[in-house]
Amino acid sequence: MTGSCALLESSGNRPTKIMIDCGLFQGQRFMEDRNLNPFPFESKTIDAVLVTHAHLDHIGRIPKLVKEGFAGKIYSTAATKDLSRLMLFDSLNVMRRQVEEKTEKLVYKESDIDAGMKQWEGLNYHEEFEIGDFKINFRDAGHILGSSIIEVFYGKKKIVFTGDLGNSPTPLLRSTEKVENADFLIIETTYGNREHEGKAERKVKLERIIEDTMRLGGVLMIPAFSIERTQELLFELNDLAENRRIPEVPIFVDSPLAIGAVEIYKKYDDYFNKEAKYIMDSGDDLFKFPGLRFTKTTEESKQINEVPPPKVIIAGSGMSTGGRIPHHERRYLPDPKSTLLLISYQVSGSLGRQLEDGAKEVNILGETVPVRARIVTLPGYSAHPDENGLFEFVENNYKTLEKVFAIQSEPKSSLFFVQLIRDHLGIDTIAPKYGDSFELEVE
Numbered sequence: 001m002t003g004s005c006a007l008l009e010s011s012g013n014r015p016t017k018i019m020i021d022c023g024l025f026q027g028q029r030f031m032e033d034r035n036l037n038p039f040p041f042e043s044k045t046i047d048a049v050l051v052t053h054a055h056l057d058h059i060g061r062i063p064k065l066v067k068e069g070f071a072g073k074i075y076s077t078a079a080t081k082d083l084s085r086l087m088l089f090d091s092l093n094v095m096r097r098q099v100e101e102k103t104e105k106l107v108y109k110e111s112d113i114d115a116g117m118k119q120w121e122g123l124n125y126h127e128e129f130e131i132g133d134f135k136i137n138f139r140d141a142g143h144i145l146g147s148s149i150i151e152v153f154y155g156k157k158k159i160v161f162t163g164d165l166g167n168s169p170t171p172l173l174r175s176t177e178k179v180e181n182a183d184f185l186i187i188e189t190t191y192g193n194r195e196h197e198g199k200a201e202r203k204v205k206l207e208r209i210i211e212d213t214m215r216l217g218g219v220l221m222i223p224a225f226s227i228e229r230t231q232e233l234l235f236e237l238n239d240l241a242e243n244r245r246i247p248e249v250p251i252f253v254d255s256p257l258a259i260g261a262v263e264i265y266k267k268y269d270d271y272f273n274k275e276a277k278y279i280m281d282s283g284d285d286l287f288k289f290p291g292l293r294f295t296k297t298t299e300e301s302k303q304i305n306e307v308p309p310p311k312v313i314i315a316g317s318g319m320s321t322g323g324r325i326p327h328h329e330r331r332y333l334p335d336p337k338s339t340l341l342l343i344s345y346q347v348s349g350s351l352g353r354q355l356e357d358g359a360k361e362v363n364i365l366g367e368t369v370p371v372r373a374r375i376v377t378l379p380g381y382s383a384h385p386d387e388n389g390l391f392e393f394v395e396n397n398y399k400t401l402e403k404v405f406a407i408q409s410e411p412k413s414s415l416f417f418v419q420l421i422r423d424h425l426g427i428d429t430i431a432p433k434y435g436d437s438f439e440l441e442v443e
């Protein structure tokens with residue numbers, strides 16, 4: 001899991017080498033030490049890099065690749081390019097702080113991002129292009145803004161890299177595009193052993209949680225991922241606020257990264273689904289409604305404290321492992337009138353998980369904090385498809401598939417999914433390990 005990076009090489013006299021994604025390894029810590037290890041290939045021999053989407057586990061080592069001599073072009077959708085710039089600079093800041101604390105080394109510098117951006121070409125979906133022996137096409141993955149499924153054509157064969165697929169339908173984005181006739185499929189199976197629940201009721205529940213907390217005069221804290229989750233939440237809040245289904249209270253988006261991403265979402269509203277696009281076109285800015293305030297600077301963020309409750313605060317990180325949410329949690333978790341709303345998966349060991357598991361006391365920013373606020377979990381906000389969604393994606397290619405590679409998930413999840421595909425569809429499926437390589441027969 002994480003550090004997504006695949007190298008596809010054609011045979012022949014002058015082989016073409018393309019890389020699909022080049023992500024950061026992220027575990028308990030934001031940046032793991034192995035990001036500093038040399039690549040197991042020569043960076044300068046790669047012809048091009050294709051990027052599925054702007055999450056760090058898919059783009060985080062691109063500047064390192066550039067630093068080490070990769071001089072070819074980088075291709076993605078235009079929105080992915082813009083979001084990637086934002087993400088890479090943001091993660092550089094986080095890494096700098098980590099380096100200061102623990103005398104580690106940086107994976108890349110500012111100038112490596114700038115150089116990478118110069119090599120980067122932003123395209124539209126379905127704008128076919130060629131790199132050496134390969135023909136490439138991007139399709140909408142419906143995972144985050146700009147996310148793509150990458151189709152690679154070689155001779156008569158089609159190789160498909162799914163990247164992360166979406167949990168369609170979603171409020172803002174178009175649904176995951178159907179892909180058929182793939183011969184080889186490299187599929188990310190993050191939640192290949194899970195079924196999502198609660199999508200239908202989540203908005204009603206959100207409304208109720210806001211009403212309850214506001215009636216008590218408390219603070220509703222929502223730790224949220226900066227890209228997609230925050231914008232999805234704002235889309236739903238926009239509707240609730242404008243139809244007066246929730247009281248008019250201050251709603252703070254307290255995350256520079258999320259605020260930067262909102263600007264990019266507005267720029268690419270062509271990528272939205274029909275309903276969301278229609279609302280935008282009819283003059284309703286989805287990211288502007290009574291009570292909504294963006295607090296970008298540290299100064300603005302601190303002023304949130306001055307605003308008396310009731311209020312809503314949305315901030316990163318999604319698992320309370322960094323960002324600005326811990327500051328608010330430290331202040332308001334001891335308050336029995338307040339609520340912490342968890343809408344993301346909370347990984348074991350994270351502060352968010354401790355709270356989800358009912359801890360009565362937690363350590364936040366070096367302080368022991370008693371937990372008296374209500375902790376509520378609201379499922380249904382996953383950005384990944386579940387077992388059924390993934391299975392359906394494979395099944396659509398049933399007639400042509402020769403081999404399926406299940407990647408980017410915990411062993412338990414990928415092994416479950418491998419078995420599922422073998423048993424039900426009888427297709428040769430494996431879960432490769434880091435560093436494995438395979439030959440694909442294309443005759």
Ligand SMILES: [Zn+2]
Nearest residue numbers: 053055143164
């Ligand atoms: Zn992703």
